[in-house]
Amino acid sequence: MAPSQASYAPSLDNLIKSFNSQPLEASIESLIFLLKRRQVKGDECARATAHILRQVVAKSKWHDVDQLLSRVQSAGSRLVRAAPLEPVIGNIVRRVLGLIRDEASEDRNNADDVTSEAASDIQTLGPSAPPPLPRPVPVPIRPGPSAISAGMQVSKSMFNLLSVADPGDSPATGASTPLSQAQPASVHALRSEVMDGIEEILDEINQADDQIAGFSDIQIHPGDYVLAYQPTRSVERFLVKAASKRRFTVIIACLDSPNSGAAEPPYATLRKKLNTAGVNTINLVSNGLMAYIPRVNKVIFGAKAVYQNGGLLVDSGCCIAAQAAHEHLKPVIVLCPVYKFCPEDPSDEVSRGELGTPSSYVSYANGPGVDALEVENTVTDYIPPELVDVYLTNLGPQTRHHLASILADHYKTEDIGFSLQLGEP
Amino acid sequence: MAGEGNGAPSGAPATQDGPKPKSTPPPANSTGTPTNTSPEKLTPAQLKAKAKAEKAARRAQVKEARAAAASPATPTQEKGAAGTDTKGGKGKGKQDVQQASNRPRPSVSGRRPSMPIVEKDARSGIPESFSHVPMAKRIPMSQAHKDVHPAVLAVGQQMATFALKDSISRLKATLLAFRKVIESYETPKGNSLSRHFVPHVLNPQIEYLTECRPMCFAMGNAIRLLKGKVNKFDIDTAEDEAKEGLLEWIDLLINERITLAEFSIARNAAQSIKEGDTILTYGRHRLVEKTLLEAKRNGKSFDVTIIDDPYERSGQELAKALRQAGIHVLYSPNLGGLRPKVAEASNVFLGGEAIFANGSLHAASGTADVAMAAMNAGVKVIVLCETINFDRDRVSVDALTYNEIDPERNTADCFRLLFDVTHDKYITGVITEFESGGGNSPAQAILALLRKQEDPLIA
Structure with a gap:
């Protein structure tokens, strides 16, 4: 919900700023702390994860690709464990791992290609990052096709699996690839390239909302009644963008407890923006939505994550909207940037939903109530894929039948279960 | 009936309590005097002094109702208003005959001019796409039409404030109020109950209730049945007999369709x-x-x-x-x-x-x-x-x-x-x-x- 985002956003920004000055371990710990207290959630998890992994790449000690992978994996799995219901964290970790593998294999395969294009691409680096160097590295050439090298990487990570017990030390084993003998220069180059890659991921995260909003005039037609369920920032941007081109009506619904929005009606800023653009808004304060769906042309909400079967993790209540719209054959449009696609299936935990604080519904001042009630306030929902019509990503609209190709483009199979590969942090 | 005690939701039986000592009339009486004059001009010359005494009683009762509305409508006051109805009711029927000619729409004629503004305000915020949907509204008791029986007034207020909420408690309260209306009804000379009661006495009550809050479907059903019942009386049926029949019928309806129904549904469903x-x-x-x-x-x-x-x-x-x-x-x-x-x-x-x-x-x-x-x-x-x-x-x-x-x-x-x-x-x-x-x-x-x-x- 928008107001609370505003309240904790500065703390995250401060945290990200502090990453540069703090030791790595302290940064990770403070982020884990925020994650555990659910003070960083949703889209911000992605940003925070990317930032912290950038620090991991920049600051931690590593001498070869294996070590780097293992560092990222261990930091990543700690973050994932801190917030098990924020799959976005895992996605970013996987993206970074895939990035490292790509860079490493590029190094290996194109070792002759000394004039790496990366050197020219690099613009800014973190202060702790060494200046980018061209790579005059005589890495031993692996003569096989890339498929073989990929296979070797899989075996590498399995060796990592065995060397978990001592991840701090170099897990260099006899089976290590020639990269383990790589010179410091190569390490520097890899470091900078990986950090560039992470910057790109961050850019992607930051631009995703705008890119999605670019599709708004395709999806929203003049005169539509659009039901926006608990509009997230992406949805808000989408609607505001659409409002600049179309005249329609937005029905905003949310599941907030009546107490929490006492100060001002919820989504006041969004409504103001839309109203000035000439778009009517109606704030629904209603539990059920079936009554309004006949009036509505389409339902829009943002997802917290998209699983590989097409199922969604969403704020609780969205499921009601999706279900009601589905029954009335109204399209359900889900805004989900590509970085929210998880190469996983939803766990039981996900489909049961996360429990939030009951105190906004049953006050602790109400003694008999507290005694008598076993309150279950579910704050996340799982939406099965059948209920969703359009997945609107920053790469364009998708249907659930083609999600596999997106996943294949963005993740490496060996990284999918990364958090399981490492036991203890 | 086994479920008699079970059936009454908290707000419902307010009208049941019969004549009760009046709650002290709040001092706001003076506010209402303007509307009080309206019956005066209608009083025809042929009515005797007895009629005047009745009118005085009626006026006191209107004042009281208004006072109850002016202060937040607490149940006790409503009960007080409801309790007086048996006294005023006799005059009511006569008044009704006289007014029948000059009453185009009771809902409008009895209002103060300030009311429409308030009304507009209440509905003005409704988004256009839902503007056809009705909404309950609180009508100050003083602005209700004068034909409305005090018991019905009280029920209307309770409905408008959602003190009576679900369909069955609304139905029950309505029926009990109608019971009072029937009890206090007297057929005017030259008319018969089956022709006069529904258009001149019952309909204003229904209109008022509908204005307070759109009728629920159970009320619609009951009223349809009640009207059918009234129409079935032969034109020559003695008034007492007809009234007795109607009261019995209402009791039967409450017993069978509400109290017993509730009991047997609970039993069936529990199985x-x-x-x-x-x-x-x-x-x-x-x-x-x-x-x-x-x-x-x-x-x-x-x-x-x-x-x-x-x-x-x-x-x-x-x-x-x-x-x-x-x-x-x-x-x-x-x-x-x-x-x-x-x-x-x-x-x-x-x-x-x-x-x-x-x-x-x-x-x-x-x-x-x-x-x-x-x-x-x-x-x-x-x-x-x-x-x-x-x-x-x-x-x-x-x-x-x-x-x-x-x-x-x-x-x-x-x-x-x-x-x-x-x-x-x-x-x-x-x-x-x-x-x-x-x-x-x-x-x-x-x-x-x-x-x-x-x-x-x-x-």
Whole structure:
């Protein structure tokens, strides 16, 4: 919900700023702390994860690709464990791992290609990052096709699996690839390239909302009644963008407890923006939505994550909207940037939903109530894929039948279960 | 009747209390004097001094009613107003004859000019797409039409303020108020009850009630039956006999269609609860509560999941009541996580306001979402509903056909409808007082049954 985002956003920004000055371990710990207290959630998890992994790449000690992978994996799995219901964290970790593998294999395969294009691409680096160097590295050439090298990487990570017990030390084993003998220069180059890659991921995260909003005039037609369920920032941007081109009506619904929005009606800023653009808004304060769906042309909400079967993790209540719209054959449009696609299936935990604080519904001042009630306030929902019509990503609209190709483009199979590969942090 | 004590929701029996010592009239009497003059000019010359005395009594009563409205309408004051009706009622009938000619629309003529502005304000915030939906409104008692019987006035106020909320308690209060209207009715000379009562006495009451809050379908049914009953009297029927018949009929209706119905529905539905079941329900509905408590009394052990509406929170009361009876209750304050919760339930029990001719259920907003989720999860959805709530004349395919706007949330900032419509494909069965248990007969079957036996006792 928008107001609370505003309240904790500065703390995250401060945290990200502090990453540069703090030791790595302290940064990770403070982020884990925020994650555990659910003070960083949703889209911000992605940003925070990317930032912290950038620090991991920049600051931690590593001498070869294996070590780097293992560092990222261990930091990543700690973050994932801190917030098990924020799959976005895992996605970013996987993206970074895939990035490292790509860079490493590029190094290996194109070792002759000394004039790496990366050197020219690099613009800014973190202060702790060494200046980018061209790579005059005589890495031993692996003569096989890339498929073989990929296979070797899989075996590498399995060796990592065995060397978990001592991840701090170099897990260099006899089976290590020639990269383990790589010179410091190569390490520097890899470091900078990986950090560039992470910057790109961050850019992607930051631009995703705008890119999605670019599709708004395709999806929203003049005169539509659009039901926006608990509009997230992406949805808000989408609607505001659409409002600049179309005249329609937005029905905003949310599941907030009546107490929490006492100060001002919820989504006041969004409504103001839309109203000035000439778009009517109606704030629904209603539990059920079936009554309004006949009036509505389409339902829009943002997802917290998209699983590989097409199922969604969403704020609780969205499921009601999706279900009601589905029954009335109204399209359900889900805004989900590509970085929210998880190469996983939803766990039981996900489909049961996360429990939030009951105190906004049953006050602790109400003694008999507290005694008598076993309150279950579910704050996340799982939406099965059948209920969703359009997945609107920053790469364009998708249907659930083609999600596999997106996943294949963005993740490496060996990284999918990364958090399981490492036991203890 | 076994359920007599059970049947009365808290607000309902206010009108039942007969003549009661008046609550002290608040000092705000002077505010009302302007409207008081209106009956004066209508008084024809041929009325004798006796009529004047009656008028004085009536005036005092109007003042009192107004005072009750001016201060926040507390039940005791309303009771006081209701209690006086037997005295004023006699004059009322006469007054009615005289006014019959110059009463184009009672709802308008009796108003103060300030009222329309207030009215407009209340509806002006409603978004255009929902502007056709009616809304309850509080009419100050002083602005009600003077033909409105004090007992009906009180009921109207209670409905407008949602002190009487669900269809059955509204129906019951209305019937009891009409009982008073009939008691105090006197057929004017040269008229007969069967011709005069409905157009000149009953209709203004109904109009007033409808203005306070759109009538529920049970009230519509009862009023239709009542009018039919009145029309059936032979034109020569003695007045006392007719009145007696009507009063008896109302008692019968209350007993059979409300009290007994509630009892037998609870009994039937309780039979369908099995040992170890998990029953899921939405909000708090009288019949569901009765059913669960009844099943517990029968010695069954089962769990209850209550899904609540955060804007009503009536489910909390239900949770407390059930917890006191020793039933394990899981309480969910909103519809979040509905699918997994519904999937774990063995039965879903829902109460309703009305069932339409196409079998769809008119019930508190959110019911349809619960029913739909349950049906999709393969869980039985059982609706408990008295047959008086079945409306055989209306068909509603979506919730915007017949609905009400929440009078407290009626602007674009904050908007809410009170009801939604559950399509009959989401309902496994309906339990009414007609059927013996099971809950497997669809609403359509009951409608057919109702059509067949328009109860010979009642109609």
